[in-house]
Amino acid sequence: MKLTALNEVHKKAGAKMVEFAGYEMPVEYSGIKDEHFTVRDKVGVFDVSHMGEFWVKGPQALELVKKISSNDPTILRPGQAQYTCFPNGKGGIVDDFLVYFFEPEKYLMVVNAANIEKDWEWVNSQNDCGAELENVSDSISQLAVQGPNALSTLQKLTDVNLNEIRFYSFVVGKMAGLDDIIISATGYTGAGGFELYCKNEDTVKLWTAVFDAGEEFGIKPVGLGARDTLRLEMGYCLYGNDIDDTTSPIEAGLGWITKFNNDRRFIDRDFLMMQKTEGISRRLRGFVMLERGIPRQGYELVDSSGLVIGKVTSGTQSPVLGKGIGMGYVAREYSAFGTGIFVKIRNKTIPAEIVKLPFI
Amino acid sequence: MVGLTKIRHKSGNWIKFESLISVKSINFDKNLKTGNMKIPAELKYTEDHEWIRVEGDSAIVGITDFAQGELGDVVFVEIETEGEELDKGETFGTVEAVKTVSDLFMPVDGVVSEVNEALADEPELVNKDPYGKGWMIKIKISDQSELENLLSAEDYKRMIEA
Numbered sequence: 001m002k003l004t005a006l007n008e009v010h011k012k013a014g015a016k017m018v019e020f021a022g023y024e025m026p027v028e029y030s031g032i033k034d035e036h037f038t039v040r041d042k043v044g045v046f047d048v049s050h051m052g053e054f055w056v057k058g059p060q061a062l063e064l065v066k067k068i069s070s071n072d073p074t075i076l077r078p079g080q081a082q083y084t085c086f087p088n089g090k091g092g093i094v095d096d097f098l099v100y101f102f103e104p105e106k107y108l109m110v111v112n113a114a115n116i117e118k119d120w121e122w123v124n125s126q127n128d129c130g131a132e133l134e135n136v137s138d139s140i141s142q143l144a145v146q147g148p149n150a151l152s153t154l155q156k157l158t159d160v161n162l163n164e165i166r167f168y169s170f171v172v173g174k175m176a177g178l179d180d181i182i183i184s185a186t187g188y189t190g191a192g193g194f195e196l197y198c199k200n201e202d203t204v205k206l207w208t209a210v211f212d213a214g215e216e217f218g219i220k221p222v223g224l225g226a227r228d229t230l231r232l233e234m235g236y237c238l239y240g241n242d243i244d245d246t247t248s249p250i251e252a253g254l255g256w257i258t259k260f261n262n263d264r265r266f267i268d269r270d271f272l273m274m275q276k277t278e279g280i281s282r283r284l285r286g287f288v289m290l291e292r293g294i295p296r297q298g299y300e301l302v303d304s305s306g307l308v309i310g311k312v313t314s315g316t317q318s319p320v321l322g323k324g325i326g327m328g329y330v331a332r333e334y335s336a337f338g339t340g341i342f343v344k345i346r347n348k349t350i351p352a353e354i355v356k357l358p359f360i
Numbered sequence: 361m362v363g364l365t366k367i368r369h370k371s372g373n374w375i376k377f378e379s380l381i382s383v384k385s386i387n388f389d390k391n392l393k394t395g396n397m398k399i400p401a402e403l404k405y406t407e408d409h410e411w412i413r414v415e416g417d418s419a420i421v422g423i424t425d426f427a428q429g430e431l432g433d434v435v436f437v438e439i440e441t442e443g444e445e446l447d448k449g450e451t452f453g454t455v456e457a458v459k460t461v462s463d464l465f466m467p468v469d470g471v472v473s474e475v476n477e478a479l480a481d482e483p484e485l486v487n488k489d490p491y492g493k494g495w496m497i498k499i500k501i502s503d504q505s506e507l508e509n510l511l512s513a514e515d516y517k518r519m520i521e522a
Contacts, residue, residue, distance in 0.1 A: 016432075031487075032458040033433045225432065225459050294436055294456050317435040317458060346454065 004049035005141050005203035013221055020224055021113035023050040028223040035226035036319040039191045043147035043214050044222035048195075049203065052116035052137035054123060056107040064131035065099060065107055067266055068123060070249050072259035076101035081168045081186055084257050085249055086122060087268035091275075092245040093252070094122045096237065098186060100170060108182075110142075112239050126267070141203040143196045145210055146230075149217035150193030156213040158183070162194070176209035178202045188227065190234035190358060229316050232325065235286050235357025241297060242284060242313040242327055250275040251329065252284045253357075282310065283335040286327050286357045293343065293350035295326035300344040301334075301352075309334050309341065320360045330354070398425045400491055404507065405516035406467045411491060412510060414501075421467055422495040423455065423486065426520055431457040434486040437479040439464070439497060441472045448506060452497060455486065464496060468506040474498035 002023045010017065015026035026047065028035060038044040056064055065073045071084035080101055086094035095115040100108040111119045120135050127133060145154055155162050160173040160183060170184035175196065182197035198206050211219055228238070237243045237252055249258045250272055258272055289295065295315030300308050315326030326343070334341055339354040399405075404412040409427035413420040428434065439453030446452055446466045453464040453475075476495050479485060486494040501507070511519065 027459075028432055031433050033435075229458060292436065292438075294461075296461060317456070319458075 002050070004047055005200045006047045006049065006207055009204060009207060010047065010221070015221070015223060018224070021050055021116075023113060025050060026221065026223040028225045029221045032223075032225040032229060033319050035220060035222040036229050038218065038220045039147045039189050039222055039226065039230055040320065041148070042218045042220075043145065043149035043153050043193070044220050044226070045207070045210055045214070046144040046146070046222050046224075046227055047141075047207070048144050048227075049141035049200075050113035051142050052111040052113060052119065052135070053140045053197070054109045054111065054120065055134040055136060056109060056123075056131050057134070058105055058130075058132035060129040060131040061105045061107050063129040064123075064127055065109075066264055067129070068126050069099060069266065070254070070259070070268075070272070071099075071257040072261060072264055073099060073101065073107070074262055074264065078103050079169050079171065081170055081184060082257075083168075085243070085254060086119065087249065087266070087272065088122075088245055089267050090245070091248050091268060091271050093239070093243045093247060093249060094245065095119050096239055096243060096254075100182070100184070102172075114240060139200055141198055141200050143198075143203070143207060143210065144187055144189075144193070145196060145214075146187045146189040146193035146222075147191045149214065149219075150191075153210065153214035153217060153219060154183070154194055154196075157209055165194075176206050178206055181206070188236060189230040190236075190360075191230065228314075229319055232314055232316050232327070233318050233320055233358065233360045235327065235359060237284070237327075238314060247284070247329070248272065248275055248280070251280050251282055279332070281332055282329045283332060284313070284327055285330050285335050285354050286325065286359060287341060287343075287352040288321070288355050288359065289324035289326075289343065290351040290353055292324075293345045293348070294324040295328075295343045295345070295352070299326075301328050301330060302342045302344055302349060303334065304340070304342065306349070312343065318359060324352075325359050326352075327357075397429070398491065399513045399517050401513045403491070403513060404467075404510035405513065406465070406510060407519065408465050408467075409520075410465070410467050412467050412507075414507060417501050417504070418473065419468070419470070419499050419501055420495050421497050421499060422490055423464070424516070425490050428487045428490045428494070431455065431460055431462065433458050434483045437476075437483050437486065437496065439472075439475045439479075441497075442475045443472065445469075445471045445502075455483075466499070467510065468499070469502040470499035471502070472497050473500045 010026040015029045018027045069084045085096040088094045098110040151162050158175040165185045175181040184195045186195050243252045294317045295312045299312040301310040310328045310330040312326045312328045318325045342349045409424045436456040441452045448469050450466050451463045
């Protein structure tokens with residue numbers, strides 16, 4: 001099992017550790033609900049060093065990114081990041097990822113930990129234009145500092161004016177006395193904050209400095225458990241649950257990161273264009289339970305006559321709403337907001353309602 | 361118990377994650393703070409991490425401190441078997457934590473005579489006071505001799521430390 005640079009730090013903090021994507025990762029420290037509210041109300045820190053990072057460089061860098069990305073990288077200005085996915089050539093998704101534009105001929109792709117090998121093979125297999133690729137996943141660590149007090153916490157550690165870093169932008173600068181920290185105004189919680197990328201050898205120092213700076217705000221470490229409840233309250237997709245090799249970005253509601261402008265030729269363009277113009281037969285939707293019950297991945301979604309209309313792809317008890325929430329693909333005729341559906345939970349059929357995302 | 365090993369979900373990234381919360385995979389040396397864990401000597405235990413407080417021909421049943429710690433924040437306890445006669449090992453209810461679902465098993469043959477109604481509004485009592493206010497059901501024991509098969513506090517401690 002792989003370890004992140006913070007492995008010992010987590011264990012000393014009393015984290016419950018689990019294997020995730022081949023890494024031993026903290027799933028919770030003080031409890032999922034406590035950690036969840038720490039991020040929503042104050043500031044929390046996640047070790048997400050298991051995520052993968054690929055550099056794309058050289059004269060053909062943009063050419064490759066243009067081809068493999070569903071979103072349009074040509075609109076990026078230096079210092080901007082973009083959420084996007086790799087269409088898989090068969091109408092599905094290889095992975096969803098962030099692409100950072102540093103300067104012409106220099107991009108960084110940040111991918112899911114569970115998909116690092118698959119993505120690396122995929123990107124290389126599509127690199128007929130000859131961009132320079134480098135997989136630096138094992139040498140870069142990442143901390144996500146999220147919540148309303150994230151900015152005040154981190155501002156104490158850097159001269160970079162964090163207020164000026166707009167959402168989905170980034171700066172490379174000094175933080176906590178450490179050079180070349182990528183300070184990115186991004187996240188997977190909907191609570192605001194930053195994602196920080198650093199060298200493995202700097203990670204413990206950065207983590208410690210962030211906790212010292214955040215002490216006055218009640219900063220706490222946050223595990224993968226709360227990471228999942230936080231992202232689900234926002235309706236963010238999790239690869240492997242809500243999107244995978246068999247779901248198209250259009251079906252998943254990721255039309256907003258599937259751009260057909262500038263005549264850009266990209267993988268699955270024609271198929272996705274067809275889905276966009278001709279429509280799709282199923283759609284990823286969020287639903288809220290109307291009675292007590294917690295939807296879980298794999299549970300069936302049914303209509304009032306018991307006919308199966310879809311499956312739950314992600315589900316949990318929303319800490320903020322105090323209700324069961326979930327997402328799942330439903331047949332188009334059930335996808336309108338306000339539609340009543342039912343979730344089969346064990347031996348019961350519990351009513352739910354299709355709602356707009358985010359949930360909160 | 362709590363079938364910490366009987367997590368229901370299948371497929372996808374989180375499966376792996378969820379199934380790893382099960383008792384068997386926990387790395388005890390590193391994660392288990394046996395020192396802080398309560399295992400009251402006067403109670404009986406099951407291999408499914410339930411405790412039983414015997415009072416004459418009745419018994420109170422709940423899940424252990426260890427079990428609640430492994431489950432994490434309990435958000436829903438569903439027990440709809442009040443009045444039913446169940447065999448040992450049959451499911452009498454379900455406990456849901458934020459990320460896991462576990463069945464609750466009858467520790468001995470008996471009738472579910474009462475359910476802890478307080479858990480409907482305050483499922484977190486299972487975490488806060490597993491041996492007290494977080495109790496789950498009262499049962500009428502069918503066969504007293506079955507009690508001999510339950511674990512003592514010592515046996516239970518040995519089992520989770522093994």
